[in-house]
Amino acid sequence: MSNIQLRPVSNNDAAALQSIGRETFCETFAAVNTEENLKQYLETSFSDEKVTAELNDENSEFYFAVAENRVIGYLKVNFGESQTELKDNRSLEIERIYVLKEFHGNGTAQLLYNKAIQVAQRLDAEYIWLGVWEENQRAIRFYKKNGFKAFDKHIFKLGDDTQTDIMMKLNLNESEMAGIRIVEFEDKYATAFKELNEEWITAYFTMEESDYKALGNPQANILDKGGKILVALDDEQPVGVCALIKMNDPEYDFELAKMAVSPSAQGKGIAMMLCNAAIKTAKDLGATKIYLESSRKLTPAMRLYEKLGVKDVTGRPTPYSRCDIQMELDIR
Structure with a gap:
C-alpha cells in the first residue's frame, strides 16, 4: 500500500x-x-x-x-x-x-x-x-x-x-440523476445486505463465524451497537452495501466493513460512492479515524482503499482468517 x-x-x-x-x-x-x-x-x-x-x-x-x-x-x-x-x-x-x-x-x-x-x-x-x-x-x-x-x-x-x-x-448529484443513490439501512434491505456480502465472500473465501453473526442479524450486531449501514440503490434496487461498525477502541471510532457491490453494477463508481458516504457519516458522528481490514487477494478493493489514502497498520487482532492487511484512515 x-x-x-x-x-x-x-x-x-x-x-x-x-x-x-x-x-x-x-x-x-x-x-x-x-x-x-x-x-x-x-x-x-x-x-x-x-x-x-x-x-x-x-x-x-x-x-x-x-x-x-x-x-x-x-x-x-x-x-x-x-x-x-x-x-x-x-x-x-x-x-x-x-x-x-x-x-x-x-x-x-x-x-x-x-x-x-x-x-x-x-x-x-x-x-x-x-x-x-x-x-x-x-x-x-x-x-x-x-x-x-x-x-x-x-x-x-x-x-x-x-x-x-x-x-x-x-x-x-450526477450519479443520483443517473439512478444511483445512497440511503441508510432499513429492514427491507436486510436480505440484500446478507446476499451481496455472501456473494463476494464465497467467491474468494469461506464464510466465517463473524460473517454469519453480522450478516444474520445486522440490527442487533451493528445498528443497535451504534453502527451504521449504507445501501446503494440503482433505480431503487439495492446493488451495493457497506457498514460502519462501532468500535470500543481508544484508537478508532468505527471499522469500515462489509463492503459489497453486485458484479452487475461494478464499474460505475458505486464502491467509491459508498466509501465517501461512509466517511461523511462517520464525520457527522464525530469520528476522526476509521479502521479497515481486507485481503491482498482483492485487488480492486486494494486500489479503492489506496485512493482513499489509507495507511497500513499491523498487529491488531482479527476474527477473520482471510485478513492479511490492516489499515487506518484519518478523516479529520
Whole structure:
C-alpha cells in the first residue's frame, strides 16, 4: 500500500507551501512560457504576503501530500466568496492540484482529488468546478476520468501572455440523476445486505463465524451497537452495501466493513460512492479515524482503499482468517 499521507497545511507551513508551489508550477509550465513571465507570476502568486493571506482565508483550505516526511504535492480548494470566479455558495472550487513530476502516476493526484471531494461533501456542496489550461492535456484527461465536463472558458494572464482556461464542472448529484443513490439501512434491505456480502465472500473465501453473526442479524450486531449501514440503490434496487461498525477502541471510532457491490453494477463508481458516504457519516458522528481490514487477494478493493489514502497498520487482532492487511484512515 502507498505510504503517501495527506495533512492540512497550517500557517507554520508557509515556507513549505511557497517551495512546493513554485517548484511544481515551474515543472508544469516552464517549458511553454517565457522566463520573464514565469518569474513575474511566481513572485506575485507565491510572495510572503500572498501565501500568508491565503492561509488565513477561512474560505480556503490547503492540504499537503507527504511521502517519507517530504512534501510531494498539494491541494487548494476555495468556497464561498473566496472562489476565483463563480462564488456560488452551492459550489466548491479546486484551484490547484499539483504533484512533483517524479511522483506522477503513483496515485498522489487522485488522493488529493479525493480529499477535495470529502471537503465538498462536508460543506454539502452541490458541485465542484475548476479551470485548467487548454494545453494541459494531462490534467484535462485526469479530470475527465473523474467525471468533470467542460462548461465554459475564461482568460488567464501569465505575465504579458493571454491564455485560455477550460472551465470544468462535476455535479455531485450526477450519479443520483443517473439512478444511483445512497440511503441508510432499513429492514427491507436486510436480505440484500446478507446476499451481496455472501456473494463476494464465497467467491474468494469461506464464510466465517463473524460473517454469519453480522450478516444474520445486522440490527442487533451493528445498528443497535451504534453502527451504521449504507445501501446503494440503482433505480431503487439495492446493488451495493457497506457498514460502519462501532468500535470500543481508544484508537478508532468505527471499522469500515462489509463492503459489497453486485458484479452487475461494478464499474460505475458505486464502491467509491459508498466509501465517501461512509466517511461523511462517520464525520457527522464525530469520528476522526476509521479502521479497515481486507485481503491482498482483492485487488480492486486494494486500489479503492489506496485512493482513499489509507495507511497500513499491523498487529491488531482479527476474527477473520482471510485478513492479511490492516489499515487506518484519518478523516479529520
